[in-house]
Amino acid sequence: MYLAAMILGGILGGVVAYNKGRAVFFWTVACGLLPLMLLILSALPRLPQQGVWRPCPFCLRIIPWQAGVCSHCRRDVPPPRSTLCRYCGDAVWAGQERCSRCGNPSPWKEVREKDD
Secondary structure (H helix, E strand, O other): OHHHHHHHHHHHHHHHHHHHOOOHHHHHHHHHHOOOHHHHHHHOOOOOEOOOEEEOOOOOOEEEOOOOEOOOOOOEOOOOOEEEOOOOOOEEEOOOOEOOOOOOEOHHHHHHHHHO
């Protein structure tokens, strides 16, 4: 019985982690060994992913990449603007001061300083 719960927990954990942009292997193993980890995984927010999800520039909730209107604050959102961090390669969104993965200064900050 516990083996079936481990297998089912692992499969569900992997699917949920994939849909939220999380580390699939880690969450598959964690939810397989301890199926209650599914509760923690389900409470975690979805991560922004280049070409899939992005933060709303007004309310900062995660919305689909091509959305023209935020489903949370109902405001019109501009087309997505992001660039890659030169240190780690993660997406850095316009208006972000630092890279969320490595913490180095945003390339957008340098562009803004040149404009001033």
